[in-house]
Structure formats: C-alpha cells, structure tokens
Amino acid sequence: MARRESNVVEAIVEIADLRKTYGGVEALAGLNLRVPRGAICGLLGRNGAGKTTALKALLGMVRPTSGTVKAHGLAADVPEQSLEIRRRTSFVSEDRDLYSSMSVAGIVGFAAGLYPRWRADLAAEYLRKLELPVERSVKHLSRGMRTKLAWLLALCAGAELVILDEPTAGLDPVATEELLQLLVARVARDGVTALLSTHQLADIEQVADHVAIIDHGRALLDAPLDDLRASHRRVQVVFAGEAPEIAFATRGVVSVRRAGRVLTVLVRADADGVAAEARARGAASVDVLPVTLKEIFIETVAEEKSNGLG
C-alpha cells in the first residue's frame, strides 16, 4: 500500500554524533536523534542514560565535546544562534526551579513581559482550569501546583518547541491527564512540537507519536510509536520437553528468554519468521502476541546491556 508517512516531515531537532564527557565519564557517546516538527516525541531511558544532558545541550546549557546539535535549523554551539533557539523553545526543568517569593499572578505577569509572543489568552484560561491560587507566593505552592505553574509558563511562552523533563513526576493521575490534555491541544491547534523526557511510559503511550530510547548516551531506537507497536511482537513458544537453545536466523530478534519448556522471543521485524523457525525445531505451540511499550523498552535496554556495549 502507498503510505504517505511522516518521514518527509521536517525535523525541528537534529542531533548528530553528539558526545559529552564529564571528567572522563561519557554521558553522551555518539547520540543521534531527530524530532519531526509537530510531533510529541517521548525520550525514554534509564536514569543516567544521558537524556537530561542531551536536553541541556539542546538549550545551550551544556557544551558538547563533539558532534552537532541543531534546533529550528540553528546550531546550539554558536552563541547568537543558541540565544535564538532559547527564544523559540520553552523548558520545564526536572527540578521545577521556581522558588520565587512572587505570587503566582506576579510570576505570570513577569513571564508575559519577558516573552514577546506570550499567550495571555491561554494563560488566563489555564490559571482557571488548573485552579492555581493566583495570590499565593510561588515558594508556598505544593509540588503539584508548582509543576502545574511550570507547565503553564512553558505552554504560554509562545514557543514552537516545548521541552519537558520528567514533567508529570509526583502528579496525581487527574492532574497528569489535565496537563497532557493542554499539551495535546497546543500541539493540535498551534503545531507546537513537544519533546518529553520521562519514566512514565503510560504518558508516552497515550500522547506520543514518536519515541526515542536512549541508553549509555546513544539512541537505540528512534521511530514512530505506531511503527514500534506494529513491528514488535512477543513470540511465545512451548516445547514438549526442555526448550532448545535456538540461534534464530530471522532478522530483528531483540531478545530470547528460555525457561523450562518455554521460549519467549521479542522480535522487532519478522514474527512469522521466528514462528516458522520455532516450528521447524519441533515447537508444540507458538503464540504471537502484541507487546507494550514497557516490554519494548525493558528488552531493548536489557539487550544493549547483555551485548556488553557502552
């Protein structure tokens, strides 16, 4: 079938062979990443995988050891261009570094003066929707409220690219859904692009259309989420006796686990090929099952580890 797919869409973020070494430790080891404009891109990785370093390099807050980082077609390591990147990008940092004695209304007014393309209409709407106490000083906000305020500031700054680092950590499910709804609406209505670094796989599964998995400073996967879901399968093979060790020749085998009579194979391309190979080795039963993003993530990262890379 002819499919007009998103691989022709312009990239708003382009990272190529990015390396960053901190005192002999390689935080980024040749990272490649491409975020299509208008996407909600989920950046997944274990703690210390290099996600935050990559985001900071993008914002010019970290100087790369080598490689290129571009956003909006501008180079992050050229000071004037980096300034322009920051003008067109908003950021919700992991530590929500808002500890002002200003009131909520005060900080919103301050931000309105700071950003030329501030969306006052949205800010008023979000203040109401998120039930933020406008008179209260920011340092007396609960963590959940501080997070909501950080989202409000990021979404109303008029930026084309919104970067969110662990943006729903510590939020209850209702607040998470509220904020994700605001994000989905901003992306749908105004063509904003979002780059979301998180451990909340459920959030990513719900709203992202593009996913990158980072481990040991490199991207192991960078693909549309639907492609990952459609191509990955778990093949569960049961043998009459002890399951044999099979060196699958089929392409795209991510991992093989053997336990007693059962062989569980995660495959990223040709599940039918794996099933056929298993049957040829005398499998008593073969089931092909869909997999969740969580399984894809865990197996992809675990496989990387067992290959001894990084």
Place this chain on the structure above:
Amino acid sequence: MILKPNPSLGVPIYLQLMEQVKHAIETGALKPGDQLPGIRPLAEELVINANTVAKAYRELEHEGAIELRHGAGAFVSAKAHGQKLADRVRSAQPLIASTVERLRAKGLSDEEIRRLFEAELAGYGKTGEQRG
C-alpha cells in the same frame, strides 16, 4: 460515541480508533452521511495525539469507510454498507458462540479463550502486513 483507547494494549491507538468507528458503522450506530467528530476536538477529548486521530481517519478513508471532505470534516461513506456489515457480524455470532462453547467444554477458562482469540488476531494481519 468514540471511547478512550487503551494505550497500553500494545495495539496501535489508530487501529483501536479504526476498529471503534468500523464497529459503530457495522452496528448502525453510525449511518452513511453521519459526521464524525473533528480531528482536534476528538484528540483533545480522548487526550491523545491529533496525528494519531488523523492517521486513523486517513486509513478509514483509504478503506472506503469514511470520506474526508476538505474543510467540512469526516463523514461516514455512502458506500459503507452498514446494514450488510451488521448482517455479516450477526451471522458470525453463532459461529463464535459454538466455538466458545466447545472450548469451554474442553475445560478452558474464559480468560484463556480470550487470550487465544487475541493472540490469533494479533498474529494475523499484523505481522503479515508490510510496514516501513
């Protein structure tokens, strides 16, 4: 009318949306000429990516189930033979009922039967399909 998809099912959300729309057409809940919700309002209501909704609509159009009229929105196609599909589904029901009965008689639990059906459906049509 369109319910929230289950993101952690492992089945792409756009396929879940397509199934829902097709099911609504089959059961007659949606009739030829009926308008579907707009892409953006539906994305906001379900809190999912608008590109995902757009993809579901594109594929439904490709299959002839709906028509996308530029600027006007998405409509159930006149060719979407709702009634015929409903009949086909109804005629398949006794077949499923007898299969389920036979499996129960073999001592399989409903959960095991459901898993078998899901495995069969996930294996068929998905892995055989060419994808980029």
